[in-house]
Each structure stands twice: as C-alpha cells, then as structure tokens.
Amino acid sequence: MHVPRWVSGIAAASVLGLFAGPLGVAHAAPTATPTVTPSADASATPSATPTSTPTASATATRSAQPGATAVPTVDPKAAQCSPNTLTLLNFNDFHGRIPVKNFFGTLEAERTAAGDANSLVLSAGDNIGGSTFESGSQADNPTIDIMNKLGLNASAVGNHEFDQGYADLRKRIDGGDASRVQAQFPYLGANVYQKGTQTPALKEYEIFEKAGVKVAVIGAVTQETTSLVSPDGISGLDFGDPVDAVNRVAKQLTDGDPANGEADVIVAEYHNGAAGSGTLATETAASAAYKKIVEQTDSHVAAIFTAHTHQTYVHNGAMPNGNGTRPVIQAASYAEKIGKVQLSVDKDTKDVSCYSAEILTPRAVAPSAPINDAIDAAVRQADVVGSQVIGSAGRALTHTTGGRNEESALNNMVAQMFKDQLGQNNANFIGVQNPGGTRTNIDAGDITYKEAALVLPFANSLMTTELTGAQVKQMLEQQWQPAGTSRPFLSLGLSNNVTYTYDESRAAGDRITAIYVAGKPIDPAVKYTVGSGSFLIAGGDNFTVVGQGTNRKDSGRVDLEAWVDWIRTNSSPTAIQPDEVRRGVSVSPQTTALTPGTATEVKVGVPVTGAPAATNTKLDVYQGTPNTQLVARLCAPGTESTCAANGPQIGTATVTNGQATIGLTAPADYTAKTGTVMLVASPTNTVAAFAVTVGDQTQEPTLNFPVNGAIGAKFYATGGLKGPLGQPLDNEHDGLVNGGWYQIFEGGVVTWAPGVPASITKNAMRDKWMSMGGENSRLGYPTTDEICGLKDGGCYQTFQGGYLVWSPATGTHVSWGGIRQVWADNGVENGRLGYPTTDEIALANGGFKQDYQGGSIYWSPATGGHTVWGGIGDYWKARGAETSVYGYPTTSEMCGDANGVAQCVQYFQKGSISWNARIGIF
Secondary structure (H helix, E strand, C coil): CCCCCCCCHHHHHHHHCCCCCCCCECCCCCCCCCCCCCCCCCCCCCCCCCEEECCCCEECCCCCCCCCECCCCCCCCHHHCCCCEEEEEEECCCCCCCCCHHHHHHHHHHHHHHCHHHEEEEECCCCCCCCCHHHHCCCCHHHHHHHHHHCCCEEECCHHHHCCCHHHHHHHHHCCCCCCCCCCCCEECCCEEECCCCCECCECEEEEEECCEEEEEEEEECCCHHHHCCHHHHCCEEECCHHHHHHHHHHHCCCCCHHHCCCCEEEEEEECCCCCCCCHHHHHHHCHHHHHHHHHCCCCEEEEECCCCCCEEEEEEECCCCCCEEEEEEECCCCCCEEEEEEEECCCCCCEEEEEEEEEECCCCCCCHHHHHHHHHHHHHHHHHHCCEEEEECCCECCCCCCCCCCCHHHHHHHHHHHHHHCCCCCCCEEEECHHHCCCCECCEEEEHHHHHHHCCCCCEEEEEEEEHHHHHHHHHCCECCCCCCCCECCCEECCCEEEEECCCCCCCCCEEEEEECCEECCCCCEEEEEEEHHHHCCCCCCHHHHCCEEEEEEEEEHHHHHHHHHHHHCCCCCECCCCCCCEEEEECCCCEECCCCCEEEEECCCCCCCCCCCCCCCCCCCCCCCCEEEEEEECCCCHHHHHHHCCEEEEEECECCEEEEEECCCCCCCCCEEEEEEEEECCCEEEEEEEEECCCCCCCCCCCCCCHHHHHHHHHCCHHHCCCCCECCCCEEEEHHHEEEEEECCEEEEEECCEEEEEECHHHHHHHHHCCHHHCCCCCECCCCEECCHHHCEEEEECCEEEEEECCCEEEEECHHHHHHHHHCCHHHCCCCCECCCCEECHHHCEEEEECCEEEEEECCCEEEEECHHHHHHHHHCCHHHCCCCCECCCCEEEEECCEEEEEEEECCEEEEEECCCEEC
C-alpha cells in the first residue's frame, strides 16, 4: 500500500506543467473552499454530459529541494490532472425516488464516459425508507431492484435502512425472504457492532480493482441511529463512533499484511454530514460530528462522501498529517444531485497526485432499458393501489413550512388520529407524533390512498404506554434535543386535548411552564395513557422518557391502516379541515403572580434572544388566516371550563406576524387568591393557560370553613392558607375508625385519631391509600406527611401498618412486613433493587412476592424473605419460580471470586443455582 500523499514526484509534476519557478516541497493542495452554485435546469436539452458545478481541483508536488513551496493549480477538469483517473460517482439519501429517470440516465452516462474499468457508483446510505409511494407501497423492493440493475457497487448503510429493523436489513443482504428483493451490492457499516461487543454486524468495507489500483470503500452510519429508528428493531446492536471505525479499518487496510486486506486508495462513505451548506469553517464550527469527520478521518482516506443532512457542498478538508487536502462532499438528497470526485492515481507508486470534486445536476438522459422498464412497472403497480380515493380535504393539510422544529397542522392531526383510534373516548388520553414520522403534505380536494401513505411511510405499529404527569412534562422538555445532535429541537405533534406553555429563557429541563390536559392542569403523580407509533413509544428521536413508560401495549394495527380509516371517517359528511389550534405557546417571561390594578407585561410568540433552539414561536399556525388579536382572561378556581369564552378580560393585544406583547391587569375586586390566566388568540382560538397567584399573599385571607383542634394545629403549623393545604373545602368530619377525624383542603386531606398525629395525604399517596380502604385498610392512619427528596424524585409516606412509596417512573406502591424489611436491608430505593414496581402479590403456600426495578423479593412462612435478581433469578423464574422443583429461595444470591473467576450461588428449598463468569448458569 502506498499512502496517498497528494504528490507523484518530479516527473509527474513536470508533465503537468505545474511549475512557474523552482521545484519545491508540497505542503498542501489548494485550501480554498469551493462555491457551490445551483445549476440551471437543463432538462430540455438532452445530453450525455451533465451540467456540473466546478470546484477546486487540487494538485501538488514534492522534490528534494527543501524550504521551497509548491505552486498548486486550480483546474475544474480532473481529467487534465493525469492520464490515469479514478472516477467516483456518488449519491446519498435517495429515499426511494425511483421515478427520476434522468438521475439514473446521468449516472449511467457518466460511468460510460469514464469507463467502467475506471469508475465506481456508490451511495452514502438511506437508499430506502421514507420513500415515495411508488417504492414504499411495495416494501421498497423496486428501489433495491433498480439499484441492482444500475450496478451500484457499494453503499454505506443509512439509518433508514434500519427502519424495519436489523433482521429485515439482513434479509435484503443475505436472502431468506422471498418477499424481499436481495441487494446485489454490499451494505457497509464499520461502526455497527453486535450488542456489547466489537464484532461487526455488517460488512465493513469492499475492495474493487479500478483504474489499475485496489480501491477500498469503507462505510459508516451516524451514531444517532439509535434515536432515529425504533429501538426494538436494533436492540441487538451497538453503534460506535463512525470516524473511529473508519480509521480502524483504514489502518488495517494499510498495515502491509495481505491476510487482513490491503488497498491502494481508500474512500470513506459516511452517513452523516454537515448541518448546512455553508463554508467549511462555518460547518465544522457548527457540528462537532462533521468537524471530526473532516479533521480526524485517517490520512490514508483519499475522498470522503457524506450524507444524512440533505445538504449540498464540496469542501477541501486538510489532511490530518498536514500533507495537502482532500474532497469532502455531499450531494443534496432525493436524486436531485450527483457527487463526482476524480482522483489521479499513479499506477506504479499508487499515490494520488491531484483530485477534482463537483456537484452534477441530472440532465435529460434516458436510462438503460432494464432500469426504464423497472421504473415503469413499479409506477404502474403503485398507481393501481394509490389511485383509490379515501376522503377529501377542504383545505391543504400542511406538514411543515420550516422544518421539524416547527409545530404543524398535519403532525397534530396524526397525533389526533392516535387518540381517536386508541383512546376509547378517554378525555385524558394523549396522542403524540414525532415530527420526522410525518413526511409530506396533503393537497386540498380528494385524498388518495397514495397521498395518505406518503404521510406515514414507515409502517409503525400503533401502541400505547403509560406515563405519569411528571414524565409527560419530561417528554415535552426533551423536544430540546441533547447537545451536539443534528437537530437541536423536535416539535411533537399533540392531540387537541393538550396545551402547554414554555419559556426558552429558562434552563434545560425547566422550560415547560404549564401543561393542561382536557382543560385541567396536569397532575405529576397521575398516570396518563399515551398513544403513538412504535418508533416513539420505544423512545425514538431521543424521547427516552417515553421508552420508560409502563404497561406498554401493541394494538396490532399499522399506522397507515389506522390513518386511512381515520381519513375515511372524518371526511364524511364534510371534508377534513386543518386544525390550526397551536398546542405549545411561548410565554416569556411567564409570570406567576398578578397584583390587582397593576399591569404585568408578558411576550407571547416572541423568540428569546440567545435561546438554545431555533423554535418557531409564533402564535400563527401553518397556512390559514393569521391570528390578529390576543385576549387575556382571569379565571377564578372552578370556572376554567367556561372562562376561555366569556371570563373577565384582563388584557388585549394585537397580534402582528404571530407575536404580541400583552399587559395582564387583575381587577381590583378579584377576591380569589389564585386563578388561571387564559390567553386566547383569534381567529384560530389557540388557548394558552397557566396558574397565577393574585394579590398580596402576605395577608391571611378569610377561611371558607372553620379549622379547629388537632387538624387546625396541623393546618396552621404548615402555613395556614399560605401553606400547601390552602383553603378548607368543607367542615371537619368525625366517624372514622378508632375515633378518627378528617377535613378536606385544596391541597390534600388531613386525618387525625387518638394516639395518631394529624397528617396530610395528597395526590398519588392519597389515591393509593383510599383505593386500599383508607384508615380501614392494613395501612391504617398516616403517621407522617409525604416525605420527598428521594432518589430520582421519589417520595414516601409512613402509615401505622407500613409505607407508601412513589417515584415518577414506577408510581405508588405499598411496602410493609417482611418484604419491606428485606428491601430496607438492601438499601431501599438506593440499592440494587430500586423502587417497587408492584404491590405484594400472594403466592402458593402462604408466600408473597414484590417486584422492583432491579429484581424481586420472595417471602414465605417457611423461608423468610430473600432477594432474587440477575441471571440466577431469570433462570429460576423461567422454570416456574416458587412452583418449580427448586421451591422458595432460602438465601439471597451470594457472590465471590473462585480462582480468579466471578461466581455466584443461591440456595433454594430443593437445590441451588450457580453462575460462573466463564460458563454462565449451571
């Protein structure tokens, strides 16, 4: 292997006429960043030669004369660099755009002009997935078939190749599924590994004999793939750093050992790229991932093709070893452009002496007959299915106008479909759609099956999960994506029973300022059922909290089938109209208090300077008549359901370009100390609601009901009306077991009995306690208030007969008796077991078990209580647990070191189960 040095010696330099002065030492090829100028559409002029956007060619040379600098040339025609040229034709993010015949015709014409022996046709991934109807309606088989007929030499694997899971991708490569057309080209993914290993799950590279040299193509996919496809479909894979993987393979191919592969020229195909189409300096500064691709990819790599971000650029990136530059290129998406790189390679030294890189615009060149016929056949078949009319739209249903950071009518409509199809008339059911799952618009008029299919092309299963109110808030917070991701904000679509306000000036994790579900503030402790596609339910797009939901269920329905059914239902008797009510409204700074007679100014829909994500904050939604007026109303407690329409106004403002600044002035005669501000924008009737306190909170308001005795002492000890209990909602009541009393307040219930201190129960703890029978249950009376501040936001409350324990991830569960003691001995929620995920469950022979995040505790009268977890626990449970031949555990797992090998054993009534780090369970 000869390392590409971007030089080929004095002789080659002299032939090319590079020297205007003395011979010199080559330090770099030209470093000027090329300007990519869109080419005019030349489709009316058939030609075998595509229109191109010339970019800088790089040429340099070296000599034995030190200290001098070579004079590089800039030449748009790489063929003039050397008589021996390797031509690389590349495309990316094709996404099943098979009707574009000119694209294929241009590729074939370019390859013919260069000569098949001197050229490669390559792809940087996402050939399939997110496809047009012609391909997507036929499981993308037409795309794979046409790529085969094109003679595609190799492709990096893209994230969309994993849309249907790793197993489906393998079937297209290895065969075994008659319904899938098999790819006759290698899919390359050097950074895709079998879970927990460094064992490649895909082919890493392919070597070709072209232009008299061995050319290696290495593929890698974005490390964000884990968040871009359904996690369930790739559960057996790890995605490593793409640059590290390419460098590892490049070193292997240049180590001089023929046994592990050797190459003369190396090309990298990255399914990742720059976030924009600006200059090299701009794009490397904006993206750490792209910066690493450009600056840290091994110097043996002569050319870099990128993808995923759908941008158009040709950059000259400096080699890490300081010896010249190399082309880094991306060719838009959807078959709109073709990337072309030509490398002049010396057949003897195998060195690359110069290169050119350019972006081609496909011309009106007919493809070969096999490709032309395959396209026509696919289109005919798709037309048969796609032409069916399934409904109608009164106006266009718009997906987005600015990107995935923007709330859209169609994305909200898909979320509403999830609620209507799965919610069973549950007012608190929340439909959610990830913005990348909704792919295109629907025009006004008849809606065909094809139009519906193009909106939801990924064949997700309709699923539900349960999230606490706290987790729903976290889901909305996660719209601001992790630092360094290619899309800093992803706007979720939401069903029409959900509204929220946010303030981007606040810290990450605290930007959502209010959430209302079915007109009521969300309860952090209550569980809400959420419905969506399998991609989001599994935690896709970095919405990890959704993947942590409980009671996950698969409806058995595919999104397209449900979507078509919903369109048919809602198109009759009148056409579907776009829902232009905005779900999320920017209110900044969001006030929490109003003083009667004094205006408090807030900005609505106004972007926050320096905000971390470029969200579209405007009150206007999508494509209809813009909002022109904003009215603020102050709703007293209990009047929220009617207040939005006719409550007292506390401010008005004109909406201009989707933005307004409004003064909020509470009336002087407003008597309640709390209220809900409702901002109503017209004509869309978008509503933003948030709670406020009103008036001087330092003065004690008048009690609505008397508070006396032990309950009164508790009330005043916690702050009276200014404390967490707030106003009493009725008088004190007696008649409870053992002479107990109770009184209901805005913030909870206070109970007291002789010998038992007055204590507050509220929210999830109160609901759980009451569901068990309250003071008449085994728990008895509470002996403390709720105590919070535990790990992961958890709380607990002590009762006469045990404890209630709550966390956002697990909900509320009882903890008592012998199982409680074992849990306490193992560090309660801070130990390996974590929080309980069930109450105690009765078993055979008087036994009980309770499940936890990290395992289980089993107890029986004969054996006491013991933990069960890990591999030993799984093995025991798989064989019937306490009903198996082993019976109940008589010890917990005991571990140690045996001759340098980790080993564990657990004893049961009728035997033992052991685990060894080398041999596993025995």
